[in-house]
Amino acid sequence: MDPRNLYDMSEGGDVGRFPQWSIHETRDLVMIRADLDSAFFETKRNKLLWEVISTKMKERGHNRGVEQCKTKWKNLVTRYKGMEQDGAGQHFPFYNELQEIFTNRMQRLLSMEPRREFSFDDHEDDNDNDKMEKAGGSNKKRNRGESSHKLRETVEKFMKQQMQTEMELMKMYEAREEERRMNEMEWRKRMEELEKEKLRLDEQWREREDQRRVREEARAEKRDTLVTALLNKLRS
Known part of the structure; x- marks a missing residue:
């Protein structure tokens, strides 16, 4: 148990x-x-x-x-x-x-x-209601009406408080959802900016590599020309 x-x-x-x-x-x-x-x-x-x-x-x-x-x-x-x-x-x-x-x-x-x-x-x-009914006359009706009125007021007040509490909780939930949505949008925006920055840096790196390769090829061609000229001179 x-x-x-x-x-x-x-x-x-x-x-x-x-x-x-x-x-x-x-x-x-x-x-x-x-x-x-x-x-x-x-x-x-x-x-x-x-x-x-x-x-x-x-x-x-x-x-x-x-x-x-x-x-x-x-x-x-x-x-x-x-x-x-x-x-x-x-x-x-x-x-x-x-x-x-x-x-x-x-x-x-x-x-x-x-x-x-x-x-x-x-x-x-x-069972207390039976005691009230035994009182009889107009006092019984008046007390019953007052009790019913108080009961309705109490229940209505309780339900209004519950509704107000639920509305406040809903507002808090909506506010948190809006904050989460804004944070998510900010995060996505930041990720997009980082991705763009990465692409820009990659492009710059490729351009530098292309320039370096062109310079290397030009130096190699110039070196080959000098070596060829030197060999021709030695042969002559």
Whole structure:
């Protein structure tokens, strides 16, 4: 068995029904859930948020559905709460990540509602919607409308941020491609200049060789003429 999956065996709930979660995909789930924690904090109607999480997991290559992600997160929270009580957090691979999530959430709670009691399970379960519906009357409709409006705003804000990030990354990629293209053009231009310079030097060398050969032939012809004249004089 892959040692990265061993810790899953102690988390009852998703073992047996779904494939075991690796350390890598569990860490991705925690990171994505942490990014959206403020959205979960602001609304109890979180079905769409879990769909966003499932979509983001699939974008990272993890085929995990909404219920799988939700069940895994609840198991992680349960495991974290147990480690928190037992003081054995060092044995839980994601203890620090979850501690940071709940610490940030408690800070938000304290800043917005100083007297509100902090709970690990705030906004974690869709069953909270049943409590809201039991309130009845116009307050229920108003709260539901406000929650839906906040959820839409949060999701729209998240998607806009994602689009802006993707656009910035695309601009960076295009800028790098343009820089690479310019560098390549400069390199080709330089190579062409070097090739032309080489051809020019080769031409100059051939001209000098031709001139040297003409001079050598002229000297040889002159020498032969002198030798012939000298021999003729000696014979006479």
